[in-house]
């Protein structure tokens with residue numbers, strides 16, 4: 001039967017989203033098409049998880065604004081959502097922990113559905129279990145969604161714990177969208193841990209290459225240039241209304257060590273390794 005044994009997938013994108021761009025939204029669409037085209041997966045949800053202010057990336061504005069812009073950008077999508085759990089934590093949270101959190105949330109949601117079913121839909125459930133109906137009761141797999149530059153950051157010294165990388169790849173899986181300047185296939189070939197788990201890394205080619213980046217958007221805004229059509233109009237209006245990006249905001253965290261580097265290397269200065 002069509003759709004049988006499809007694994008349900010939730011795509012989780014962690015990042016600065018400073019601000020969210022059309023390309024961030026495109027990543028989700030590209031990833032869903034790619035996974036579903038394999039005939040093995042059904043993508044049920046996308047989650048944008050803006051990083052907390054404690055990440056200390058240069059030019060990072062307050063999480064409340066980044067969350068609100070992501071919310072505005074995704075409000076017309078039927079399946080992409082924004083979650084603020086990560087950025088509400090008092091300290092920077094490792095991406096593995098964010099993935100684990102969302103996996104647990106999915107488990108809890110499935111459990112609740114099952115409890116409701118037990119009481120209200122026992123008959124229907126017995127029917128589903130006894131039939132060849134698609135396995136709709138399986139807990140969804142949470143996959144990390146990122147651009148190729150973030151996959152590249154896996155091999156930057158002191159940015160990621162080796163155990164975290166192995167666990168993300170082994171237990172959850174990564175969907176990586178190609179991006180100019182990064183060669184994910186070469187990277188997988190050159191890294192033992194990436195090679196070992198290569199079957200859990202889905203590289204999705206973006207044929208309509210574009211170099212939209214939040215850095216470019218912030219630069220254009222500082223110079224008073226238009227950013228229309230690089231971001232959803234609602235986000236452009238929000239930025240204008242709140243006067244969000246300027247030379248002063250771009251200097252935030254300048255000279256401050258990025259949180260993961262502080263945690264793993266005790267590095268003294270600079271923003272090495274920021275993706």
Ligand SMILES: Nc1ncnc2c1ncn2[C@@H]1O[C@H](COP(=O)(O)OP(=O)(O)OP(=O)(O)O)[C@@H](O)[C@H]1O
Nearest residue numbers: 015016017023146147150177179212213214215275
């Ligand atoms: N043009 C793009 N192509 C592929 N992936 C992208 C693109 N832009 C962003 N991403 C991915 O989106 C996620 C969030 O990235 P991020 O918020 O850093 O955006 P960014 O545009 O790279 O911003 P910045 O320029 O501030 O680094 C990352 O996984 C990143 O690789």
Ligand SMILES: NC(=O)c1ccc[n+]([C@@H]2O[C@H](COP(=O)(O)O)[C@@H](O)[C@H]2O)c1
Nearest residue numbers: 014015016051094095159160161260275
């Ligand atoms: N060790 C880790 O878990 C680790 C290291 C570096 C970046 N990250 C995450 O990757 C994302 C990168 O975002 P940017 O590309 O915007 O810098 C952020 O969500 C950040 O928290 C995680």
Ligand SMILES: [Zn+2]
Nearest residue numbers: 015016149275
């Ligand atoms: Zn980036």
